[in-house]
Amino acid sequence: MASKTYKILHNDVLGNYMVANEDLKQGKLIFKEAPVLVGPHLNGPARCFKCLKTINLLMCSFCDSCNTALMCADYCQGTHHTEEECLTLKTQKVKGQILAENPSVIFPLRVLLLSIYNPKAFEEVLKLEPHLEKRRDTAIWRRHRISVEEILKETNLLRKEDIEEELVQKVCGILDVNAFEVRPPLDLSITNPEKQCLRGLYPVASIMAHDCSANTHIAVDDNFLMSVYASVDIKENETIFNNYASVLQGNQDRQDTLLEGKYFSCACKRCKDPSELGTEISSLICHKCRKGLLRFTEMEKSFKIWQCYQCKLCFKDFLINLAIDEGRRRINDLDLTDIQAMEKLYKNLLLTFHPNHYLLLELKQNMVGLYSKLPPTKNNLNRKIDLCGRLMSVFSKLEPGISRAKALTMYELQSAIVEISNKQYREKEINQERLILELQTAERILKDSVKYLLYEPPKSPEGRMAQLALNELKLLRNSIKNIQQNILVGNNEVNDKKAEITKRLKDKLERNKKKEKENVEEKPISRRKQKNKKK
Numbered sequence: 396m397a398s399k400t401y402k403i404l405h406n407d408v409l410g411n412y413m414v415a416n417e418d419l420k421q422g423k424l425i426f427k428e429a430p431v432l433v434g435p436h437l438n439g440p441a442r443c444f445k446c447l448k449t450i451n452l453l454m455c456s457f458c459d460s461c462n463t464a465l466m467c468a469d470y471c472q473g474t475h476h477t478e479e480e481c482l483t484l485k486t487q488k489v490k491g492q493i494l495a496e497n498p499s500v501i502f503p504l505r506v507l508l509l510s511i512y513n514p515k516a517f518e519e520v521l522k523l524e525p526h527l528e529k530r531r532d533t534a535i536w537r538r539h540r541i542s543v544e545e546i547l548k549e550t551n552l553l554r555k556e557d558i559e560e561e562l563v564q565k566v567c568g569i570l571d572v573n574a575f576e577v578r579p580p581l582d583l584s585i586t587n588p589e590k591q592c593l594r595g596l597y598p599v600a601s602i603m604a605h606d607c608s609a610n611t612h613i614a615v616d617d618n619f620l621m622s623v624y625a626s627v628d629i630k631e632n633e634t635i636f637n638n639y640a641s642v643l644q645g646n647q648d649r650q651d652t653l654l655e656g657k658y659f660s661c662a663c664k665r666c667k668d669p670s671e672l673g674t675e676i677s678s679l680i681c682h683k684c685r686k687g688l689l690r691f692t693e694m695e696k697s698f699k700i701w702q703c704y705q706c707k708l709c710f711k712d713f714l715i716n717l718a719i720d721e722g723r724r725r726i727n728d729l730d731l732t733d734i735q736a737m738e739k740l741y742k743n744l745l746l747t748f749h750p751n752h753y754l755l756l757e758l759k760q761n762m763v764g765l766y767s768k769l770p771p772t773k774n775n776l777n778r779k780i781d782l783c784g785r786l787m788s789v790f791s792k793l794e795p796g797i798s799r800a801k802a803l804t805m806y807e808l809q810s811a812i813v814e815i816s817n818k819q820y821r822e823k824e825i826n827q828e829r830l831i832l833e834l835q836t837a838e839r840i841l842k843d844s845v846k847y848l849l850y851e852p853p854k855s856p857e858g859r860m861a862q863l864a865l866n867e868l869k870l871l872r873n874s875i876k877n878i879q880q881n882i883l884v885g886n887n888e889v890n891d892k893k894a895e896i897t898k899r900l901k902d903k904l905e906r907n908k909k910k911e912k913e914n915v916e917e918k919p920i921s922r923r924k925q926k927n928k929k930k
């Protein structure tokens with residue numbers, strides 16, 4: 396598999412992986428890919444075969460033709476239940492009710508159906524890594540046996556030869572190791588996109604190896620078409636990486652996710668650096684010396700050792716995990732509409748965690764969201780600017796280049812700068828020149844935010860935000876121009892006045908000079924006159 400932008404190589408550590416076939420500039424589209432299939436999560440709710448929206452099982456209907464595929468409504472216009480799939484299901488003569496009662500079988504079943512109506516696509520899917528040996532007889536294997544394999548067998552959902560244990564487990568393994576989380580269409584929530592995620596199978600994209608600080612930016616549109624861009628410049632022959640974990644996950648969480656779900660220990664630059672690229676995103680404050688930071692140092696048998704770099708005290712990871720669990724519990728218990736409670740908890744957690752610890756970053760993101768809704772007092776705006784700045788400094792290190800998290804934070808940051816500087820100008824705390832400087836700073840930030848947001852599909856929440864941000868950028872530029880013109884007009888008026896005053900002074904001076912001259916000419920005559928008088 397090769398294209399102009401990438402090629403596929405193989406080594407013992409990564410298996411198949413993708414490298415750049417040429418120098419790729421930041422923002423370069425590396426490839427686009429449509430999914431082979433999209434389906435629900437193993438534990439996710441049942442979804443309409445046509446539009447993939449969550450189904451209310453009490454009110455669902457079944458496809459008129461195959462009588463098996465679940466539908467959200469008779470009139471659903473979705474396109475994801477293809478004619479071939481429909482015909483194949485029809486020949487299986489199974490009751491759709493079985494799928495409604497066992498939503499875990501839906502996605503593996505749809506993959507297995509491919510073997511009947513699209514063997515070529517099925518063959519491509521089977522080339523993906525299932526990690527069969529690492530999964531054999533583990534908890535996940537047993538779970539798939541009960542929730543997928545046995546249901547398929549009991550209900551005669553497929554021909555006997557299609558549901559051999561090995562094949563079903565392979566398909567489940569391929570889905571777990573390779574599928575991408577994708578957002579359902581029309582889901583406009585940016586705050587918790589994971590909540591209602593679907594899984595999509597993208598055989599090319601899934602070849603990208605993992606790095607906790609990836610060099611790609613992935614955008615999926617409402618038809619699940621995936622676009623993969625270079626998020627930074629990538630040199631020819633450099634590996635093209637995707638981040639399988641979330642950027643704000645700490646070291647331990649990431650390692651657990653990757654080991655449990657993808658069957659490898661990550662040894663990327665970020666994972667090997669106890670400060671996590673200088674961010675301290677996993678560091679805690681040492682409870683003994685209260686000066687140093689506790690960072691993970693090394694694995695010892697099955698647990699990690701954490702050490703204070705100042706007083707050298709060591710902790711086993713279960714103690715660190717206790718502190719993290721307690722912090723997590725307190726954040727989960729928070730009322731996310733109560734800014735005072737959030738600020739109080741933030742201060743409190745600073746006694747245990749580094750300010751950039753991922754728990755505090757999560758809290759900061761929630762606080763920025765809430766400050767955006769609170770009355771725009773100077774205090775609120777200043778705090779929002781401060782929090783956005785802190786978030787930005789972490790994102791810039793962990794996600795250099797094109798980054799969704801950075802773009803959203805930059806948008807919030809510039810809006811607070813615009814609001815506070817206009818307020819300060821209205822209240823005569825700053826003059827027009829200073830106002831322009833502040834607005835120009837906001838303009839630069841908004842321009843970068845727009846630059847990154849424009850990589851998002853237009854109908855996604857971030858894509859809509861890109862259009863909003865673009866309009867705001869135009870307005871901001873206009874208002875800067877207007878103020879500059881005001882200053883120019885003001886300066887011209889001042890200059891005119893100055894010129895008038897100078898002219899008047901000059902005239903006066905001329906007049907005085909003239910008078911003096913006249914006096915000088917007059918004086919000798921008068922003296923002579925006086926002399927004559929005396930005579």
Ligand SMILES: C[S@@+](CC[C@H](N)C(=O)[O-])C[C@H]1O[C@@H](n2cnc3c(N)ncnc32)[C@H](O)[C@@H]1O
Binds near residue numbers: 410523601659660
């Ligand atoms: C989505 S697949 C990627 C394609 C896979 N390498 C293949 O040959 O089909 C994920 C698997 O690739 C391997 N992998 C990806 N990134 C890795 C990394 N940074 N270190 C070690 N293994 C990695 C792991 O085996 C992982 O389970």
